[in-house]
Amino acid sequence: MTPVDYESMKDEELAKRGQTDLNAFTCLLKRYEYPLLQYILRISHFPIDRAEDILQEVSIKVWHNLNEYNNEMKFSSWIYRITHNETISEFRKARSRREMQKIEWDESRIESLPSRIDISSDLNKKITAEKIGKVLSILSPQYRSVLILKFLEDKNYEEISHILHIPAGTVATLLHRAKNVFKNILEREQSQACQFHY
Numbered sequence: 001m002t003p004v005d006y007e008s009m010k011d012e013e014l015a016k017r018g019q020t021d022l023n024a025f026t027c028l029l030k031r032y033e034y035p036l037l038q039y040i041l042r043i044s045h046f047p048i049d050r051a052e053d054i055l056q057e058v059s060i061k062v063w064h065n066l067n068e069y070n071n072e073m074k075f076s077s078w079i080y081r082i083t084h085n086e087t088i089s090e091f092r093k094a095r096s097r098r099e100m101q102k103i104e105w106d107e108s109r110i111e112s113l114p115s116r117i118d119i120s121s122d123l124n125k126k127i128t129a130e131k132i133g134k135v136l137s138i139l140s141p142q143y144r145s146v147l148i149l150k151f152l153e154d155k156n157y158e159e160i161s162h163i164l165h166i167p168a169g170t171v172a173t174l175l176h177r178a179k180n181v182f183k184n185i186l187e188r189e190q191s192q193a194c195q196f197h198y
Contacts, residue, residue: 011075042148077162143178
C-alpha cells in the first residue's frame with residue numbers, strides 16, 4: 001500500500017481528509033502552527049506561554065468544527081478567523097482583569113510597516129521597531145488587527161473580510177482609517193521625541 005503524501009496536499013484537501021484522518025489533521029495544524037502563533041502575538045499583549053495556550057484552544061476548536069468548514073472559503077481564512085476570535089476574546093478578558101503585558105514584536109517585519117503604509121521616507125529613517133510597536137499597541141483592536149492582517153500577514157481584502165467577518169467594503173474603510181490613525185499617532189510621537197531632544 002502506497003503511503004499517503006500529506007505534505008503535497010492543499011489545505012482544503014487536508015481539511016476534508018482531516019475530518020476522519022488524524023494524520024491529515026495533524027499535518028494541517030503543523031502547517032499553521034508558527035504563522036498562527038505569530039499572529040496571536042502580533043494582535044495581543046500576551047507573553048509566549050499565553051499565546052501558546054490560545055493556540056491550543058484554537059486547535060481544539062478547529063478539530064471540533066472541521067466538519068463545518070466550507071471549502072468555498074480558503075482554509076487559511078477560516079483558521080485565521082477562529083484564531084482571531086479566540087485571541088480577541090482572551091484579550092478582552094485580560095483587559096477587564098488588567099493583565100496587559102508588554103508586546104513583543106518581530107522587528108524584521110514590523111520595521112517595514114511605515115513604508116508599506118506610505119509614511120514619508122524622511123520620517124521612516126528615524127522610526128524604530130520599538131516606536132512602531134508602541135503605536136500599534138495603543139491602537140484599538142480593530143485597527144491593529146486590520147493593519148497586521150494587511151501589512152504583516154499579507155492578507156488580501158477578501159481574506160481579511162472572511163477573517164474579521166465584515167464586508168470587503170468595510171475592510172477598505174477600516175484600513176483607510178487605521179492607516180490615518182497610525183500615521184497621526186506615529187508622527188505625533190516623532191514630533192514629541194524631536195522636541196524632547198531640543
